[in-house]
Amino acid sequence: MAKKTNTSIYIAALILLLAGVGALLYTGFSEGSVYFLNVKEALAMPPEKLASARLFGTVSGQELARTEDGRTVTFRLVDKDSPSHTLPVTYTGVVPDTFKPGAEVIVEGSPQSDGVFRAATLMTKCPSKYQKENREKNGL
Amino acid sequence: MYTFAFLLLAATMCLALLGAGASLVALGRPAARPSRIAEAAGLFAAVALSAASGILTRALAFSDFSVIYVADYTDRALPLFYRLTAFWAGQPGSLLFWAFSVALCGAIFQLTPAYSRLSGTTRHWYWVFYLTIIGFFGLLLTTWSNPFLVSHTAPADGSGLNPLLQNPGMIFHPPLLFLGYGGFVIPGCLALAQSLNPAADEARWTSVSRPFMLAAWALLSAGIVLGAWWAYMELGWGGYWAWDPVENASLIPWLIATAALHTMLLATRRNKLGATTVFLVALTTISAFFATYLVRSGVVQSVHAFGDGGVGNPLLVFVLAGLVLSAWIAIKGRDPQAPALSGLESREGFLVVTAWLLLLLAGIILVATMWPVFTALFSGGEQGSMGLTAGFYNRVCLPLFAATVALLAICPWLRWDGGLRRKAFFIAVIAVLAGWMGGLWFAEYRLPTPLLASAAAVAVLFGHGLMLTEPAGRTRNALCVAGIHAGVALIALGIAFSGPYKTEKDLILKQGESAQLGSYTVTLNRVMVGEGPGYQFLEGELGISLDGKPLGILAPQRRIYDKWSRMQFAEAATLFSPGNELYASLLAIDEQENVQFRVSVNPLVNWIWFGGTLLSVVPFLMLGARRARKTEEEC
Numbered sequence: 001m002a003k004k005t006n007t008s009i010y011i012a013a014l015i016l017l018l019a020g021v022g023a024l025l026y027t028g029f030s031e032g033s034v035y036f037l038n039v040k041e042a043l044a045m046p047p048e049k050l051a052s053a054r055l056f057g058t059v060s061g062q063e064l065a066r067t068e069d070g071r072t073v074t075f076r077l078v079d080k081d082s083p084s085h086t087l088p089v090t091y092t093g094v095v096p097d098t099f100k101p102g103a104e105v106i107v108e109g110s111p112q113s114d115g116v117f118r119a120a121t122l123m124t125k126c127p128s129k130y131q132k133e134n135r136e137k138n139g140l
Numbered sequence: 141m142y143t144f145a146f147l148l149l150a151a152t153m154c155l156a157l158l159g160a161g162a163s164l165v166a167l168g169r170p171a172a173r174p175s176r177i178a179e180a181a182g183l184f185a186a187v188a189l190s191a192a193s194g195i196l197t198r199a200l201a202f203s204d205f206s207v208i209y210v211a212d213y214t215d216r217a218l219p220l221f222y223r224l225t226a227f228w229a230g231q232p233g234s235l236l237f238w239a240f241s242v243a244l245c246g247a248i249f250q251l252t253p254a255y256s257r258l259s260g261t262t263r264h265w266y267w268v269f270y271l272t273i274i275g276f277f278g279l280l281l282t283t284w285s286n287p288f289l290v291s292h293t294a295p296a297d298g299s300g301l302n303p304l305l306q307n308p309g310m311i312f313h314p315p316l317l318f319l320g321y322g323g324f325v326i327p328g329c330l331a332l333a334q335s336l337n338p339a340a341d342e343a344r345w346t347s348v349s350r351p352f353m354l355a356a357w358a359l360l361s362a363g364i365v366l367g368a369w370w371a372y373m374e375l376g377w378g379g380y381w382a383w384d385p386v387e388n389a390s391l392i393p394w395l396i397a398t399a400a401l402h403t404m405l406l407a408t409r410r411n412k413l414g415a416t417t418v419f420l421v422a423l424t425t426i427s428a429f430f431a432t433y434l435v436r437s438g439v440v441q442s443v444h445a446f447g448d449g450g451v452g453n454p455l456l457v458f459v460l461a462g463l464v465l466s467a468w469i470a471i472k473g474r475d476p477q478a479p480a481l482s483g484l485e486s487r488e489g490f491l492v493v494t495a496w497l498l499l500l501l502a503g504i505i506l507v508a509t510m511w512p513v514f515t516a517l518f519s520g521g522e523q524g525s526m527g528l529t530a531g532f533y534n535r536v537c538l539p540l541f542a543a544t545v546a547l548l549a550i551c552p553w554l555r556w557d558g559g560l561r562r563k564a565f566f567i568a569v570i571a572v573l574a575g576w577m578g579g580l581w582f583a584e585y586r587l588p589t590p591l592l593a594s595a596a597a598v599a600v601l602f603g604h605g606l607m608l609t610e611p612a613g614r615t616r617n618a619l620c621v622a623g624i625h626a627g628v629a630l631i632a633l634g635i636a637f638s639g640p641y642k643t644e645k646d647l648i649l650k651q652g653e654s655a656q657l658g659s660y661t662v663t664l665n666r667v668m669v670g671e672g673p674g675y676q677f678l679e680g681e682l683g684i685s686l687d688g689k690p691l692g693i694l695a696p697q698r699r700i701y702d703k704w705s706r707m708q709f710a711e712a713a714t715l716f717s718p719g720n721e722l723y724a725s726l727l728a729i730d731e732q733e734n735v736q737f738r739v740s741v742n743p744l745v746n747w748i749w750f751g752g753t754l755l756s757v758v759p760f761l762m763l764g765a766r767r768a769r770k771t772e773e774e775c
Contacts, residue, residue, distance in 0.1 A: 009484045013493065021500055024536045032532025036512045036525045054527055070728040071736070094646070094727050094738060097709045098304075 034108070039079035039087050050117070051110040060086060061101035070095060077107065077117070091119040098124040142207060142288040145195040148188040149288075152243075153278025155181040160271035163264045173260060178267035179250065185274045186247035189240040196233065196287055200226055206294035209233060209287045215300040217674040217702060221311065226301050228314040231451070232287035237315060239277035241322025245352060246270055249326050254348045259340040265333035273325060273425075276458055284451045303675075303701045303709045309370025316363030317390055321428040323356025324397060328425040331418040332466060335473030346408045346417070351763050353421075357401060358759035360394050365752030372745070373712055380638075380748065383533040388509045389431035392502050397424040399498035402491050410488060410556065412481055415474040420495075422466035427502070430459045434509065486558035490551040497544045501537055508532060534639075542593035545632045548625055549573060549599035552607060565606045573599035590636035597629035597636070604629075620762040627754030634747035644740035649680075650733060657739050660722065661685045665693070667735055675701040677711070680726045680735050684715055691715060696726040696737065721745050 035053035037045065042055050057077035064075045072092040079085040089107055099105065099122070109119035159181030166175045196209070200223050205211040213226040213233075228234040249255055258266070281287070327349035334345045367390065372380035381387060400420035407417040433455040482488045507514075508528045516525035553566035560566050576595040585591065604622040607613035613622070647655045649664040656662075663683040670677055682694040697711040715722040720741045727736040 006481055006483055010481065010489075010492065013484050013489075014496065017493070017496060017500070021504070021536075021540070024539060025504070028528075028532040028536040032529045032535060033511075033526050034529055036527040054529075068730050070730065 038081070039077055040082050040085040042087060043085055047111045053108070055087070055107050055117070056080070057087070057105065057107075059099065059101050059103050059105055063088075064101055066095075073099070073122075074116075077105070080104070087117055088115065089117045089119050091122045093120075093122070096122065096124045141195060142199075142290050145192045146282065146286065146288045148192050149278055149281045149286075152181075152185045152188045153275050153282060155184050156271040156275035156278055160268050160275060163267040163271070167261065167264045167268075174263040174267060178264075178271060181271055181274070182243075182246055182250050182267070185271075185278075186243040189236070189243045192288075193227075193236060193240045196227060196236065197224060200224055203298070204294075205296070205298050206290050206292075207287075208289045208291050211291070211295050211298040213298070213301055215298040218301055218306075219673060222301055222306055225305075225311050228318070229301055229305055229310075230287075232281070232285040234314060234318065235277065235280055235285050235451070236287050238318040238321060239274070239281060241315075241319045242277065242325045243274060245322050245326050245356075246274070249349075249352065254343065257343060258348070259337065259342045261337040262330075262333045262340055262342060265336050266329050269329035269332050270325065273329070276454075280451055280454065284454065300701075303699070304374060307370055307374065309366055309373070313363055313366040313370055316359050316366060320356045320358075320360030320363055321393065321425070323352050323359060324393070324421070324424045324428065326352040327356075328422045328466075331421045332469050335415070335418045335469050338473055338475065344408070346404055353397075353401065353404070354759040354762055357394075357397055358756050360390075360397065361752065361759075362756030364390050364394055365749065365756060368752075369749055373714075380745075381635075383530045385509045386435050388505050389434045392431055392506055393424050393427045395498045395502035395505070396420060396427050399495040399502070400424055402498070403495050406481075406488060406491055410479070411475070412478055412488065413492075414478060415470045416495075418473060419466055419470035420499075422462070422470070426459055426462045426466065429455055429462070433459060482557040485554065487551060487554040487556045489558075490547050490554060494544060494547050494551070497540055497547070501540050501544075504536060504540075505533070508536075538589050538593070538635075538639075541632070542589050542596060542636075545593055545600060545629065546573075546596040548628065549596045549603055552603055562606075562610075565603070568606065569599050569603040572602045585641070587640050590640050593632045594636040597632040600629040600632075601626055616764075617762060620758050623754050623758040623761075627751040627758065630747045630751030630754070632751075634744045634749075634751065637743040638745035638748070642740055642742050642745075644738065646727070647737045647739055648734050649737065650735070658741055659686060660691075660741065661688075662724075662737075662739055664735060664737075667729070667733065672699070675699045675709075678726065678729060680737060682713075682724055682737065682739070684722055691722075694722060694724040694739075696724045698726045698729075716746065718746055719743065 033052075035041075035045070035049065037050075037053050037055050039055065039057045042050060042053065045053070055077065058080055060076035060078045062076065064073070066073045071094075072090065073095055074088065074090040076086045077089045091107065091109075103124050106121075106123040107117065107119040108121045109117060111117050155177070159175060159178035162175040162177040166178075196207075198204075199207045199210050200214060201220065203210065203214060203216055203223065209230060209232060210226075213229040214223045218226075226233070228237050255263070327345065330345040330349050334340070334342075367387065368380040371382070371387070400417060400423075403413045403417045403420060406412045407414045433452060481492065484493070512525040512527045515527075549569060550566075553561050553569065555561050573595045576598045577591055580586075580591055580594065604626055607618070607622060612618060643658055645655075645657050647657070647662060649655060649662070651664055651667055654661050654663040661684070663685070665681040665683050667678070667680050670679065677697040677699045679695050679697045682696075684691045684694060692715045694713045694715050696713040699709045699711055701709065710725045710727065712723060712725040714724075720743050722739065723742055724737050724739045727738055729735045
């Protein structure tokens with residue numbers, strides 16, 4: 001007898017807990033999800049959708065410019081798998097230590113009217129402990 | 141010599157598989173003695189993997205660049221201890237180290253008296269599981285991930301260790317994680333083995349492998365906390381926790397292990413949830429493998445770029461097989477006579493809910509980390525995939541962590557089978573909780589999750605303080621548990637304040653200029669250049685004062701390493717304080733000598749490290765406290 005009542009209490013508690021977590025997840029998903037796109041996919045997207053997107057690509061060696069104070073960089077983001085797809089990007093802020101031509105980077109931001117993507121964040125993938133190939137490709 | 145090392149690995153694999161097979165065969169006949177081949181394979185694995193590790197260490201120490209691994213991750217300019225830490229700088233080396241940790245724990249266990257007192261059948265099963273894991277490591281290390289590949293034209297110098305990894309964090313963080321993962325293998329295998337042999341009259345796996353559980357949990361905690369500290373000190377890794385897949389990967393096994401430790405209490409003291417505990421302990425090890433799969437297979441995009449070393453698919457197969465097998469064994473080994481759980485408003489109920497919360501967190505973090513993979517599957521890969529930002533994790537996970545701490549504040553005051561234990565103390569704890577929330581509210585700290593988390597943390601500290609007045613609260617075991625819970629509370633406090641209430645500003649200063657950051661004044665005293673081992677640096681010396689009173693000096697650097705001449709690395713500086721810690725990094729300097737700094741004030745951030753130290757040290761003090769357990773009443 002006792003077993004029965006307890007089981008239903010636990011089930012009720014679990015349902016309550018899951019409902020609460022479900023509500024959290026719902027708001028989390030609506031606020032926290034972004035598109036993960038490579039450059040080719042980003043070019044195929046309507047521009048307004050890119051505002052909530054995270055773009056992956058490599059930094060092209062051409063057209064890379066950095067202002068004197070080192071705070072603003074403009075560069076072309078190249079699709080890793082199809083190098084013919086590129087996207088001009090400008091970024092002002094803390095340029096990561098490992099930013100350089102050939103580096104794999106992640107940018108978030110929104111496209112401007114002139115087609116240049118204004119990045120609000122710029123992250124480089126750290127040429128991590130598990131990957132030496134990164135370095136060799138870039139001729140270092 | 142490297143051929144010899146390779147042969148050692150190959151022999152480890154063959155012997156392990158042979159031993160596992162022999163143990164399976166031995167199960168068929170009622171022999172009490174475990175298979176000699178299995179026991180020999182266990183010891184051989186420990187010796188062979190130690191020898192192989194020794195050979196790799198020697199190659200690193202003497203800079204033998206004919207070994208590709210050594211040439212890839214070190215160079216001659218690297219100081220000796222960073223050359224040695226390069227052991228776990230790459231995939232083959234870290235797998236070797238992990239295998240070595242497992243084999244070491246296995247050998248230690250094999251030589252304990254507790255092992256020899258186990259029944260024959262349990263030992264047979266133990267060897268089947270344990271040697272399969274060792275054999276799997278042997279397979280990975282001899283095929284997809286061989287650390288002893290030799291190149292016939294040895295380069296004159298290696299390519300050097302990534303400067304980001306040239307940090308004291310690198311010395312301890314990875315090996316601690318691997319030792320932690322390794323330690324959980326023993327309880328996992330033993331739990332499954334005993335579950336298949338429930339009738340045996342022998343010590344339960346929970347007490348036999350308790351030292352391994354505790355030590356592994358402490359080491360894993362230490363590894364995670366050190367990793368967070370390293371990320372905090374390294375600009376560009378997004379602070380101490382950025383919810384990056386690589387960070388999540390280490391947290392998932394920790395959450396599952398913590399849930400297992402709590403259901404283990406129910407299993408040992410109340411004879412309830414035994415099968416669940418078996419499964420959770422096995423799941424801890426499986427999730428460690430899965431975490432490795434996640435970060436090594438390239439399925440998930442991370443800030444940390446891990447290459448696919450080819451180990452992805454074998455790991456996935458191993459994980460899935462392990463999952464199915466452990467679930468089946470745990471269900472099969474259920475004790476039909478186990479008593480029912482007490483009501484929800486009991487200590488049992490709260491422990492169950494705690495385990496739920498921890499497992500939910502693990503599940504959510506797992507799914508969220510894999511989210512880009514799932515969405516890519518659903519959209520057929522055409523629309524790209526959806527990922528989740530740190531905002532998602534903070535929104536979903538932090539309230540659940542806060543709720544877990546809140547349970548911890550209340551749980552010690554409940555009886556095992558329901559009702560309050562010490563009404564007066566309980567009311568005092570609730571009063572502290574409510575008072576703290578009210579106080580913070582009036583102090584304008586009104587974000588709900590930090591409010592709950594910090595109040596619960598304070599209530600935990602206060603409540604565990606009250607427990608010291610009880611005789612049962614002063615046994616060694618109870619004191620240790622209180623220490624660990626206090627550590628959790630301190631971490632919760634640290635995160636609740638340093639996360640949402642951090643202030644950060646980019647300052648551009650000329651020599652002698654000052655700027656304000658909140659109530660702090662930051663003055664650039666001087667700029668200088670210098671040279672360190674293997675790098676040159678630019679240093680900005682910042683004087684910090686509060687209301688005109690000088691507090692100290694921050695001297696962040698920007699370094700250029702000889703081997704990585706095209707990149708600059710920021711070396712952050714902190715001004716230690718248990719309250720507001722100041723943190724500065726030097727971002728850039730222009731031709732007019734305007735120096736740009738990023739300076740932040742991090743309230744209570746050091747409490748995370750204090751708490752983390754408790755989590756990593758205190759479990760070791762529990763190792764000797766087994767005898768006194770019977771009589772205690774602690775949560």
